[in-house]
Amino acid sequence: MNIIRLLSGFMADLTGVRTCPVCGRELLDGEEAICIGCLSTLPRTATQHMPGRYADIFANAVAPQGLTEAWFDYDPESPYAQIIRRAKYYDSPRLARTLGRAFGRELTHRYGTLPVDVLLPVPMHWIKRMRRSYNQSEEIAGGISETTGIPVGDNLTALHRHSTQTRKNNEARRANIKGTVGVDAPEELQGLRIAIVDDIVTTGATIAECVAALSLSGARPQTIGFITLGATYQRR
Numbered sequence: 001m002n003i004i005r006l007l008s009g010f011m012a013d014l015t016g017v018r019t020c021p022v023c024g025r026e027l028l029d030g031e032e033a034i035c036i037g038c039l040s041t042l043p044r045t046a047t048q049h050m051p052g053r054y055a056d057i058f059a060n061a062v063a064p065q066g067l068t069e070a071w072f073d074y075d076p077e078s079p080y081a082q083i084i085r086r087a088k089y090y091d092s093p094r095l096a097r098t099l100g101r102a103f104g105r106e107l108t109h110r111y112g113t114l115p116v117d118v119l120l121p122v123p124m125h126w127i128k129r130m131r132r133s134y135n136q137s138e139e140i141a142g143g144i145s146e147t148t149g150i151p152v153g154d155n156l157t158a159l160h161r162h163s164t165q166t167r168k169n170n171e172a173r174r175a176n177i178k179g180t181v182g183v184d185a186p187e188e189l190q191g192l193r194i195a196i197v198d199d200i201v202t203t204g205a206t207i208a209e210c211v212a213a214l215s216l217s218g219a220r221p222q223t224i225g226f227i228t229l230g231a232t233y234q235r236r
């Protein structure tokens with residue numbers, strides 16, 4: 001069933017008909033990215049649990065933990081997982097950006113002005129980027145920026161390639177990604193409230209690597225946090 005839904009969505013994208021990645025229904029005028037029904041039942045993440053759940057990411061950080069937000073609980077078995085899959089693997093930079101915009105709009109409703117000065121997308125190595133043609137984290141950050149007014153910085157860079165993080169436990173993920181992120185012009189980040197942006201947070205290994213890179217670079221931000229579309233329920 002999932003395969004059929006995915007294929008029909010992919011074909012619909014090719015033919016210019018926009019469909020909801022969750023239920024497969026054709027989107028109406030005014031519906032962005034997902035249909036209004038699926039948007040209303042989106043399993044939104046309980047915001048108050050986020051900081052404690054991912055506190056270890058910031059254990060050795062140079063700055064205190066800032067805003068940590070995820071839009072919805074990510075369960076790979078749920079139809080909602082299609083949102084991330086389509087934004088990431090099906091050549092849908094526009095979908096990734098639209099989802100970022102939608103979440104940015106909800107965050108603005110909740111906070112008014114977000115306690116964030118700069119969005120830093122998780123970087124993608126240029127070889128992978130060339131193959132996929134876009135970095136979904138950059139697109140998501142771009143969408144959040146459009147609805148919140150927070151600028152996107154390009155300070156995080158990918159130094160080396162690493163193999164996929166999928167199907168690895170927390171320890172293996174951290175070892176796999178260690179030393180792969182660099183920081184350009186760390187002095188630009190002095191005193192700023194940073195939010196690292198990614199599509200999904202699972203064990204937090206990728207974001208922890210970005211936090212470690214920021215600390216090693218000599219950057220002196222005011223706080224470091226993150227914003228993702230999905231967060232996994234079971235972390236390990």
Ligand SMILES: [Zn+2]
Binds near residue numbers: 021024025034038
């Ligand atoms: Zn739908």
